[in-house]
Amino acid sequence: MQYIPQDGHGLRYDPFKSLTVPRPIGWISTRSRDGVDNLAPFSHWQNVSGRPPTVMFAATQALDGGRKDSVRNIEDTGWFVWNMATWELREAVNRSGLPVPPGVDEFALAGVTKVPSVESDVPRVAEAPCHLECRYLQTVRLPGTGRDAVDMVIGQVVRVHIDDQVILPEGKLDIPLIKPLARMGYYDYAVVESVFEMKPPDPYVGDVL
Ligand SMILES: Cc1cc2nc3c(=O)[nH]c(=O)nc-3n(C[C@H](O)[C@H](O)[C@H](O)COP(=O)(O)O)c2cc1C
Numbered sequence: 001m002q003y004i005p006q007d008g009h010g011l012r013y014d015p016f017k018s019l020t021v022p023r024p025i026g027w028i029s030t031r032s033r034d035g036v037d038n039l040a041p042f043s044h045w046q047n048v049s050g051r052p053p054t055v056m057f058a059a060t061q062a063l064d065g066g067r068k069d070s071v072r073n074i075e076d077t078g079w080f081v082w083n084m085a086t087w088e089l090r091e092a093v094n095r096s097g098l099p100v101p102p103g104v105d106e107f108a109l110a111g112v113t114k115v116p117s118v119e120s121d122v123p124r125v126a127e128a129p130c131h132l133e134c135r136y137l138q139t140v141r142l143p144g145t146g147r148d149a150v151d152m153v154i155g156q157v158v159r160v161h162i163d164d165q166v167i168l169p170e171g172k173l174d175i176p177l178i179k180p181l182a183r184m185g186y187y188d189y190a191v192v193e194s195v196f197e198m199k200p201p202d203p204y205v206g207d208v209l
Contacts, residue, residue: 017043018185022192025085025181026057027093030073031122032102037114039096039106039125040070041085043183053157055082055134061147062099069102071139071151078136079120080155083128087179087191092127119159129166129178133159 003009005016017023026045030038044058059068067075074080085093089112096110107114107123114123119133134155142150168174175195182190200206 013186015185017183018188021184022182022190023184025093025183026055027083027085027089027096027125027128028057028070029081029083029107029122029124030070030079031077031120032069032073033076036103037105037107037123038069038073038102039083039110039112040068041093041097041183042070045082048154053132053160054137054154055132055157056152056154058142058150058152060144061149061151063147065146067151071153072102074136074153074155075139077120077122079117079122080134080136080153081117081120081122081124082132082134083125084130084178085181086129087181089125089127090181090189092125093181117159124161129163130173131161132157133161 001010009015023043024045026042028040028042032038042057042059046056048054048056059071062068066072070080092110092112096106098109100106100109107125113126115126117124117131117133119135122133124131124133135158137154137156140152140154142152144150162173166174166178176193178192180192182192184190
């Protein structure tokens with residue numbers, strides 16, 4: 001089959017989000033100007049670059065047509081934290097995606113514990129094994145009709161936290177132990193449980209690890 005997105009796909013379920021899979025989850029914590037802590041998952045999340053370490057996530061508009069709380073908080077305060085979503089934390093991740101009013105503390109809603117950050121007053125999810133403290137760089141506002149307008153938020157990673165227990169003696173992260181959670185299309189998820197290594201062919205002239 002083939003289709004033009006604005007004309008419709010003819011399938012029972014929209015296949016688009018099942019194409020770029022699995023998508024890592026940006027489990028983003030923020031604090032509002034009024035001091036309310038917020039937590040929400042975004043599967044449109046990625047590294048923009050490794051050097052300097054730069055990340056992004058993209059949010060559609062909230063049910064009331066305005067910016068989502070995460071975006072508003074980041075633009076107001078200049079800070080956000082990425083918390084690593086894992087298989088063990090899957091229910092908390094799911095709960096934190098509920099649309100709730102800005103005054104609700106979503107750490108409590110998700111049932112997770114707060115641990116302070118170093119660079120800002122945005123709390124981190126204590127149960128997550130890794131965190132990125134991010135300084136807000138800019139929002140790229142993509143045009144769209146109504147809730148389909150997209151805010152692409154870009155941030156620079158200024159501090160990285162990794163639980164020592166997920167670092168292998170050889171110095172790599174133990175990904176099968178962490179079991180990172182990823183989003184597929186529909187309400188489907190994936191979990192990374194196995195890793196294979198494939199070295200570049202010789203002669204290799206790229207970056208060293
Ligand atoms: C696993 C998962 C992934 C999600 N990914 C996105 C996304 O990429 N973009 C988006 O706008 N909303 C996404 N959502 C919905 C938001 O999490 C939801 O709108 C949330 O209420 C936003 O919170 P906020 O208003 O506190 O920022 C996702 C929800 C779940 C459960």
